[in-house]
Amino acid sequence: MKLFVFSIVCSFLQISRQNPPTQWTLLPHILVVEVDGSKSQLPLSCLQPEELPRRGNESLDIFWMKDKEAGAQRGNTYQVRLQESLGGGSYTCYSRNGSLLNHTEVLIQEKGAVRRKILVKTDQGTVSFCSAQNLNGEFRCSWTWDRLRVGVVAFIRAQRASDDTQCSVDSGGKHWSCSSHHSKFRCSVDDSGNGITCVDELHCPYAEEIQQIHITVYVKTKHFLVENYSKHFYLSEIVKPDKVHINKVNTTMIEWSYPSSWSIPFSYFPLTFQIALFKRDCEMCVNPCTDSKATKTLMVHSTDICRLEVKHKSKAVCVRAKDALCDSQWSEWSHLRNKRNKENKENKHRPNKKRA
Incomplete structure (x- = not known):
């Protein structure tokens, strides 16, 4: 009987280890975790192994805060409890004397959620179409939210092809750059936060467009949920002249x-x-x-x-x-x-x- 119980426990632990939550880095110190509604845990490390003290249990003097509130967990590892869409937040770790050691923002993305596309009306709001005044390479995309729902742009990816595009953001979080061998985009977030303006600096208006523009906007809500909105198009498809x-x-x-x-x-x-x-x-x-x-x-x-x-x-x-x-x-x-x-x-x- 004991052997049977032991086998069940071992099997459960093995399954748990085989199904960790999927995670990926959005930006430095910003981690996106995909959840499916079940309970799970996400370990966060404060210091890398080579950074830990070599003597005794000094790593236990590390303490953590979540959303600026002291947590009960101490030590180099913090176990984030994930349940349904809960678990997102800002996690910071400090040394015994109160010095900041590291910080990680955890954003939650629901698995299996409807991938809401630009130009699609949803129950939360409407994301409008993208448009361009001309064929010079500049365009704008915008969206609207329900008045009870607040979201901010967390990440922008704009590219001409699915290649090794690298994107970065300035310190203010409103100006983005995405570069690859095929394109070089600069994007900025509107002051209202409900739209972006992008320009492809490598675009030649006199040449035929061979590759479509792929743009993805990640929006973060106040509850640390992240949703992505994407669209692909040719500039000739979205061009709309100004008034005559x-x-x-x-x-x-x-x-x-x-x-x-x-x-x-x-x-x-x-x-x-x-x-x-x-x-x-x-x-x-x-x-x-x-x-x-x-x-x-x-x-x-x-x-x-x-x-x-x-x-x-x-x-x-x-x-x-x-x-x-x-x-x-x-x-x-x-x-x-x-x-x-x-x-x-x-x-x-x-x-x-x-x-x-």
Whole structure:
């Protein structure tokens, strides 16, 4: 009977040793532990074996704090108790005289959790699409959280291919650099914390994109949980020109030009323009270009300033643009009210005064 119990205990210990929690280093002193909901332990070491004192039990004089609160554990090793999504925190160890020896931040990542992608709506919030003003290599990605949920960017990885990309962050934790043989990205976190702006310094806008951009953003919550959001794309897929500049030339003619932020030369990066004419103008509409029904729609392909004669029946004109060579996003509408009709109407009913 004793032999049978001993065999069960040994088998349990062997299984426990064979299934330690999966862990990987996000950044120096930041450890990510994957949990599946079961109970387990994660050993943290304060000092390396070669750093430990050689005499007696001096390593027992090391004491630990979790989240700035003294813990019951002492010694060189701290056993972090993991249960479900609990166990994350900031662990620091000190010598007998109170000197800081080491620190480790443990972040928890749930195994089997849905890998939420950019452009996917979740119950916690919405992570919006990535977009670029032009094809020069700069783009922006953003997201929104539920008001009860707070998250900060813990890590950014941007690359052109799955190679040996190395990423680093500055001391402020808001500016990132990722370099490899194929790409060199610089990324920064917005002041709001809900978006990032990146630029590929090795990107050539005049050459065809061979490899997609792969970007992964790791977000840390206040409960030391970490989630990753990823997306891959070509710049030509996410490009969205800025609004077109539109103005009146005279009473019958309007003109519009390329956005100043668009890639040059325009002959190499042409835009397609869509023009919508309206018989009535909705002054109280949030967006007259979409809230009103167009009486006529035109498509214009041009590499220079465009002009269009507007008939007297048109009271409003809307113009937007998109990349002419790929199926990307349209810009926001530019709106121009045609006040000529109102002025002419007033002049028509105004009595003519004869000179004395």
